[in-house]
Amino acid sequence: MSQTSAPSRPRSGRLGRASAVARREPLATFALLYLILIVLGAVLAPLLATHDPDAQQLMQRFQPWSGEHWFGTDDYGRDVFSRLVYGSRVTLQAALVAVGVSVLIGVPAGLLAGFRRGFLDAALSRVFDGLMSIPGLILALTIVAVLGPGLTKAMTAVGLIFAPQFFRVTRAATHEVMGETYIESSIAIGCAPARVVLRHVLPNVVPAILVQVSVALGVAVSAEASLSFLGLGVEAPTASWGSMLSTAAQTMTLAPNLVWLPGLLIFTVVLSFTLLGEGIRRSLAATGRKAVDE
């Protein structure tokens, strides 16, 4: 190939590249669109909700689907659609808290361990191994027992439990990137260690972290459901998908749709996060290291 050859790929900008990825990963793209829709719903909840999610109308319990109540009403006569919409806020926020906590703990520690190696690496690895051996539910129960109930506290505990995964992924990716010539090159041009890590290692580790974030968000959504189901999550009137599932379980025989609506949402959102993560991983593997060889 001649030196002056143009890049082999058509250069149609970011949009062109995005559409190429979308064609290669239709499932992940669909999952992403679905998740965007869910997030939009959470953000625009006050506009979308047809009723006050917590307003009780005891005369209208267990109403079927209708023009007035799109998804019917629950055991206190509250509008299910509005509760699902508002509940998505609580659930997604809870998931963000958990993943945020684990990213904040796991990623810097993983970068440090992967970059410094040696004793620090060994010490941090043992700490996170130890963290992994703590049963998550017990830790969540303990934290709630000590600090009092509240979804944020419980999800912080979940985040602590997730942290080792982020540590491991970041450490492994950092380790791999550190072996690359461009890192040696960055040292050879006189970059200080902090600059090497933040400007040269981190951007190349982010993709791996992103995959993990997506998967962890899914797991966190189901963790919220479990915690709320056990009564460790949001308190009484506030709706979250997990708490709706929990209360609906008590009247399952009377109104099964109260169970499967939040259940379906949890299922599809968790699945979407997983598919998205898998899609990101695959397309990075396909394009990440591909160089235009001579």
Place this chain on the structure above:
Amino acid sequence: MSDATQPAPPLLEVEGLTVEYRTGRAWTRVVEDVSFTLDRGETLALVGESGSGKTVSATAVLGLVGRKGGRIAAGSIRFRGRELVGLPERELRRLRGREVAMIFQNPMRSLNPAYTAGEQVAEVARVHLGMGRRDAWRKAVEMLDAVGIPDPERRSRDYPHQFSGGMAQRLAIAAALCGSPSLLIADEPTTALDVTVQARVLELLRDIQQQTELAVLFISHDLGVVAEVADRVAVMYAGEVVEHGAIEELFLVPRHPYTEGLLGSIPVLGSGEPLRSIQGTIPPAGSHGAECRFAPRCAHAQPVACAVGHPGLSVVGAGRDVRCHRATDLHLEGIAR
């Protein structure tokens, strides 16, 4: 500090450099007693097989051996008369990229995939020249132009994977030279490239050298490429310099059997002669006894004379050193003109 009456010291002076790497609990010598000098505008080629210690010797100049578990066990490296061995990391950092720069074998892998061409080059300007974002970018585009990348304005916004190998190596050269260093370490810079592209990159390096008096420490295993660029050659074998001399002398009249072997394995078009290859492989580091390290593979080795002891590097002419017991009585075959 040098006296005004003394001649200025050479740009780079490496003396008795010995590098060891940790293997388990012990230290293994990878490079032993290597000495060479390099003046401004000059090109010295370090030549040898893989594992001969040429890359390690060169990276020692940048103070990079510690990064992979190595240490400089002995010797000195003086740059502009200033001792670099034992210099604190902070001081070394100021040197890297500013005074001594390096380019690598695989240009594609030596460029950070997360940044555009312009950003890669601009980084050096920001780290060393204290430039702001905008000035650094302008400098980067200038550098891309200077290394012959067409349409630098537009190309500066492309990512490394959008460059061909030759263009990527030009880009790496642009980044290396952005801090206007006086010494460039080029570690097999053309090995991963097509032959035609290779020639153009070498030509670029020569042009830059003529304009800027850049000294180049050129690491290669390819004597054909070395013949194109080097003024002097140091042939390395098993961690030692075995022969050193000006390029013509060394090519026409090699004094070490290993050099003869290397020259014999360059294909000559239309000569009709079969290629002479060197039998055997380089012995692993740390396995050397007290005899000549090349003796087991040497066609001229004599059972008694060559096993008596480790040959020292002896001067056999002006700027000409050989490490061989039989240096005076051997007549070896070089490249015929």
